[in-house]
Structures are given as C-alpha cells and as structure tokens.
Amino acid sequence: MHATRTPAQAKAWIESQGKSVKDFAEENHLDLHTTYQVLAGTKKGKRGEAHRAAVVLGIKQGSEQ
Template sequence: MPGIRTAAQAKAWLEHQGKSVQAFAREHGVDPATTYQVLAGRKKGRRGEAHKVAVLLGMKDGIILAEAESQNEDQECGS
C-alpha cells in the first residue's frame, strides 16, 4: 500500500482526479464540512465521520465499519 497522504497530498490527489471536495463528499456519503475540516487539519480523524473521511482520503490507515456493525459493537461494549 502506498504511504499515508498529507493534507496537501490529499488535496493534490483530488485535484488530479478533477474532483471538488463537495463531489468527493457526495460520492462517499460523508459531510462536506467534515471533509474540509480534515483537509484543513482542524479535525484529526480519530473517530466517527472524521475518521471515515481521513481513511477515504488516504490520510490515515484504518478501517471503516458499516453503520450497523459499529452500532452493534457500541451495544456490546456498553452491556
């Protein structure tokens, strides 16, 4: 797997594909504001939607759980 992208590299990657941040967010079903915040470094992508965005942009190595799976894990951990 290629290395982790920096924010600047992720922006360049989007530009290389001819995609706006808005288009990327729509395509992946994520919040555009969160995507901008991850790219700007205001959100680190540690959990939740920001984590998903960072992984999709290649800025973080990680997995994206389906919504149902993550809810089930939350319930199991809380019991």
C-alpha cells in the same frame, strides 16, 4: 499497505482527478464540512465521521466501514 497522504497531498489527489472536494465528499457519502475540516487539519480524524473521512482520503490507515 500504501503510504498515507498529508492533508495537502489528499487535496491535490482529489484535484488531480478533476473533482471538487464537494464531489468527492458526495461520492463517498461523507459530510462536506467534516471533509473540509480534515483536509484543513482542524479535525485530526481520531473518531467518528472525521476518522472515516481521513481513511477515505488516505490520510489515515484503517477500515472504511
């Protein structure tokens, strides 16, 4: 089990891979606007697409299904 990231750490992690948020969202089949909202902290990722985005970004632990 790995430690979770903060939204700021998740954004830095994406950038450290040389990717844009748009590229990351497309590669992981995530809604771009929801991904930005999770990274900004306006959506907490409690359910649905926001939860899936938070899990893929490493902000929350859970199943990526």
